[in-house]
Amino acid sequence: MKLSSRIPFRLALKQTPEQRSSSIDTYQRTMLHSNLLRLVARGGPKRLMSTATKLTTVEVNDKTGIATLTMNRPPVNSQNVQLLEDLQKSITEIENNKSRGLILTSAMSNVFSAGLDIHEMYNTNEERLRIVWTELQNAWIALYGSSLPTAAAINGHAPAGGCLLATACEYRVMVPNCRIGLNETQLGIIAPKWLMSGFLNVLPKRVAERALTQGRMFTTQEAFEVGLVDEIANSKEEALEKCSAFIGSFAKVNSLARGLTKLQFRAENIKEFEKIREKDVANFIALASRPEIQKDMGIYLENLKKKGKK
Numbered sequence: 001m002k003l004s005s006r007i008p009f010r011l012a013l014k015q016t017p018e019q020r021s022s023s024i025d026t027y028q029r030t031m032l033h034s035n036l037l038r039l040v041a042r043g044g045p046k047r048l049m050s051t052a053t054k055l056t057t058v059e060v061n062d063k064t065g066i067a068t069l070t071m072n073r074p075p076v077n078s079q080n081v082q083l084l085e086d087l088q089k090s091i092t093e094i095e096n097n098k099s100r101g102l103i104l105t106s107a108m109s110n111v112f113s114a115g116l117d118i119h120e121m122y123n124t125n126e127e128r129l130r131i132v133w134t135e136l137q138n139a140w141i142a143l144y145g146s147s148l149p150t151a152a153a154i155n156g157h158a159p160a161g162g163c164l165l166a167t168a169c170e171y172r173v174m175v176p177n178c179r180i181g182l183n184e185t186q187l188g189i190i191a192p193k194w195l196m197s198g199f200l201n202v203l204p205k206r207v208a209e210r211a212l213t214q215g216r217m218f219t220t221q222e223a224f225e226v227g228l229v230d231e232i233a234n235s236k237e238e239a240l241e242k243c244s245a246f247i248g249s250f251a252k253v254n255s256l257a258r259g260l261t262k263l264q265f266r267a268e269n270i271k272e273f274e275k276i277r278e279k280d281v282a283n284f285i286a287l288a289s290r291p292e293i294q295k296d297m298g299i300y301l302e303n304l305k306k307k308g309k310k
């Protein structure tokens, strides 16, 4: 299955009759392929890999060779240093074990990830802020710069850092009635350029600029309509199946050629990021230490708690 051949029927209708019949044909082949993969994914024995991690698990499907990396930090997978480090360890392990692809998902029932753990940035010292931001950078680059096929099965809300992880992947499938986006401006903060790269990869510049300046959180349906997510699934299981089908679409492609091609698309963003990463840590520390930002964080945390008690 070629990626370029994944044309939904609604787009196929706008094509010439020749294009349409070829698209429908490839669409049917795609569906057949994905149904086959689903059968394999369901039936395939799963192997838990030996990750020495506390907050992530890795399961490899022996039949498909696809690894599922699950974040498991209740209640909302907020990204503390431990989770960010565990993500990196698991990604490295999946790469070293020559899995055919990586699916990122969450063990929570309604949240993919709530983004950075605000507690880790509140009332703390510069050294801790340095570690938090460096580990966020490291986790992002491990995922964004991986040559493996990557997909996110977004089985719940994905604000801020949650959206960052999802958009570092090549493909996104999301369950209904959730929200995803980079809401930084709503919080009175500015996301640095590298943090927007995944978002800018998948959205037209104009849509991305508006969403980022508004701090917009898209519903699942809205995210699908603008292309922030590629498919909607009715359940986590279906999302995992659709992600497997996406990764399976590379079955007949040379993996080295595929990986290098992917990295060529991402090289400029990665180079820019490497150039500024030290300075970016210093900027973050300066911003997060500001008394008014600290005050806002305290208020934000209080409001989250109050909302939780309602």
Ligand SMILES: CCCCCCCCCCCCC/C=C/C(=O)SCCNC(=O)CCNC(=O)[C@H](O)C(C)(C)COP(=O)(O)OP(=O)(O)OC[C@H]1O[C@@H](n2cnc3c(N)ncnc32)[C@H](O)[C@@H]1OP(=O)(O)O
Pocket: 075, 076, 078, 110, 111, 113, 114, 115, 116, 117, 118, 119, 121, 157, 159, 160, 161, 162, 183, 184, 187, 189, 190, 191, 192, 195, 284, 287, 288, 293, 296, 297, 300, 301, 304, 305, 306, 307, 308, 309
């Ligand atoms: C103003 C603060 C900003 C920080 C500024 C830092 C400096 C600048 C940096 C610049 C760039 C930043 C890049 C990335 C930033 C981030 O990722 S910041 C985090 C942004 N995340 C959010 O705004 C999401 C907040 N959470 C929610 O909206 C909801 O929790 C949810 C994800 C939609 C889930 O809802 P629900 O299932 O109803 O759960 P809740 O009841 O709301 O939450 C359960 C408990 O979890 C706590 N919690 C939620 N999110 C966080 C979090 N991000 N960090 C820490 N804790 C969180 C929540 O308080 C509840 O706690 P208890 O009441 O104690 O159970």
